[in-house]
Amino acid sequence: MRVPAKVNLQLAVGPGREDGFHDLVNVFHAVSLFDEVTVTTAPSRPETGLTELTVGGGLGSHLSRVPLDGTNLTARAAALLAERTGRGHPVTIHMDKHIPVAGGMAGGSADAAAALVACDRLWGCDLPRRTLLDYAAELGSDVPFALVGATAVGRGRGEILEPMAGPGRFHWVFALSPHGLSTAKVFAEYDRLRPDAPEPRADAALAAALAAADPVALGRALSNDLQGAALSLLPELERTLETGTEAGALGALVSGSGPTCAFLVGGGAEERSVIDRREADVVAALEASGLCERVVTAYGDVPGATVL
Ligand code: C5P
DSSP: OEEEEEEEEEEEEEEEOTTSOEEEEEEEEEEEEEEEEEEEEOSSOOTTSSEEEEEESSOGGGGGGSOOSTTSHHHHHHHHHHHHHSOOOOEEEEEEOOSOTTSSSOHHHHHHHHHHHHHHHHTTOOOOHHHHHHHHHHHOTTHHHHHHBSEEEEETTTTEEEEOOOSOOEEEEEEEOSSOOOHHHHHHHHHHHOTTOOOOOOOHHHHHHHHTTOHHHHHHHOEETTHHHHHHHOTTHHHHHHHHHHTTOSEEEEOTTSSOEEEEEEETTSOHHHHHHHHHHHHHHHHHHTOSSEEEEEEEOOBSSBOO
16 A cells, blocks of 8 residues: 655644544645555464564664554554454565655545455455545544545544545645654643634635646645744754745745644746756755755645555
8 A cells, every 4th residue: 555645734623622622724736745555464473463563665764763562553453443343364564665754745544544454355344435535544643635635624633534636736844853843742832821712714826826837826825823832842943944934935934743844846837947946945055954854846636545
């Protein structure tokens, strides 16, 4: 399975709910940074139970942050499906990771979505898509979007999805941090900084920019209510955002709960050479800054979890 990362084009966060979550208006945009997840029948029952997890990929220090026990969201996806269908058998789940780990790009959610679809096939469950989406939502707020991909607005805690069609392709640069941030901690910091958060509202300017495939307007409309909380926990991100903006990015924001920073470098009807130049300038400035562990480029949107 091939499954994409996401960046949030708008992340509006309301007040804390009684269940510990927050109501969101969360505009997800799937980008061409993919994890590959392979699920195979285990030759013998793994010591760890239903699933044995392995991880690879060229993400350096990020890989050591991937838990390889039952707490990994892929193991929980397999366990949930086995419990609901009674058809589970032991599997090995290999994650070839290219999406930053604990980076605000929903890499763990993406892997879980891939594991859910792969186990559904391998075990011959063939559940309807609606059921898979419901199980995905039980696993985490961002998991349904990884199944759907493209560009979509998520409401509720982010799991109630509505597609947002736009004709354009957009190009991005991502600055990966040497650090990870816990989503729960960033939301807690948000509550501390914004005890009086208003109800979240969709941004009409963002929808118009997407409909017109206008990269300049999209760059201006990017917004993330969690950015202040992420900067409060990792103040050096402010300099990362400034570096990309000064180098010519059309827009810059922390992706989701961070700490990955996202820079829009063009798209829509712009000439490829204009986009390439802007992208090269932003990449060079970020690499020279010494602020990030690595810098990667990607475009969006792209489809959700796909069987290879
Ligand atoms: O849904 P998920 O497991 O990805 O959420 C991780 C944590 O992020 C939650 O435990 C909660 O603290 C926080 N969260 C939230 N409101 C949301 C989504 C996540 O407070 N809408």
